[in-house]
Amino acid sequence: MNFERIKEKLNILADAAKYDVSCSSSGSKRANKNKGLGDSSGMGICHTYSEDGRCVSLLKILLTNHCIFDCAYCVTRKSNDIKRAAFKVQEVVDLTINFYRRNYIEGLFLSSGIFKNADYTMERLISVAKKLREEENFNGYIHLKSIPGASDELMREAGLYADRLSVNIEIPSEKGLKLLAPEKNRKDFIQPMEKVKNEILQYKSEKKLIKSTPLYAPAGQSTQMIVGASGETDAEIMYTSAYFYKNFNLKRVYYSGYIPISYDTRLPSIGTEVPLLRENRLYQTDWLLRFYGFDVRELLNKEYPNLDSDIDPKLSWALRNLEQFPIDINKADKRMLARIPGIGMKSVYKIIQARRFRNLTLEHLKAIGIALNRAKYFIVCNSRDFEIKDRTAAQIKGLILQESNSKFRGAYSQQLNLFETNKLTSA
Known part of the structure; x- marks a missing residue:
């Protein structure tokens, strides 16, 4: 193994993954079995967060930062002049096991740019999780980022190995997505989310009748939206969140303030990053919707389209x-x-x-x-x-x-x- 090359890949692909804030490590009860490695029940996950709120208990990397799409807001867009790299499946498996044995991590968060097509990329992500579970007997936490447009068959398989699945809807509105990522279609985000929701419900029903039914994405699914790249109001953002919570039984919606990564006339100018305070207010509103019984229309509406700072x-x-x-x-x-x-x-x-x-x-x-x-x-x-x-x-x-x-x-x-x-x- 070329350790220097692996180290270089790790530096590139861990840095590229920092823009994904939906790095959750909670909600699963996957216990250790057959004297395997790790456990994600109870205190099996270390809830350690960096000062900007990102979870750092997981090995958080991209499988690759090559991508066939040219989304204006994305650091891995194909037209962006950056250093590219890609892990082999076995390299990610080895890194996860070695880091876990050294007590650096409690699990894996794996996302990816899209190379070739959605199914090809999703197959490789699943291969990592499958090898960890079946060959390495790894019972720690695995969060896989689902690839928009992946087939139902692959999404079903992914949930059998991952604790949590997530599909980033990226931009809160369809008009914003068409402006900044015209090659993408909102239905490609919806399809895998719908499949995961239905599979979770089906497996829960079967588990009540047949105790040997395997776990399926026990920590549920989540998504992430970029805030401030396409001009939506807080009301538009939170109405989108409420829709996804209601229709797809999401565990979490994450809000990522836009960080300028390259010049593009469709984007806010360089130096106009979204204040962390706006992110914070959106999370507070999200909390009120999920735990305090508020309806989104009470907090945000035509008269009050934005939150107080x-x-x-x-x-x-x-x-x-x-x-x-x-x-x-x-x-x-x-x-x-x-x-x-x-x-x-x-x-x-x-x-x-x-x-x-x-x-x-x-x-x-x-x-x-x-x-x-x-x-x-x-x-x-x-x-x-x-x-x-x-x-x-x-x-x-x-x-x-x-x-x-x-x-x-x-x-x-x-x-x-x-x-x-x-x-x-x-x-």
């Missing part, structure tokens, strides 16, 4: 719907408690449990751990009057931001004083 989406919704407040902490149902700014779902369940034994006061809410600097303007309880009375949404927003900024300045000043003290002590 200075406040989170739940607070923004509350300020636009002051007529629904105050909410009585001791009487409200779970749905309404979850809509109070500053109260997360864990706190909702704590409140429901605690109030079975007594009426809750402000002191009890502090002990539960809710963010009273926001919640106090939207609630009543035994020991507190309604603070929102006779105040406008703009006034409440100003008070909350003022208090948040004051806390931030206080924490920063405290850290600065500690730093200066340590400097003097060490001197």
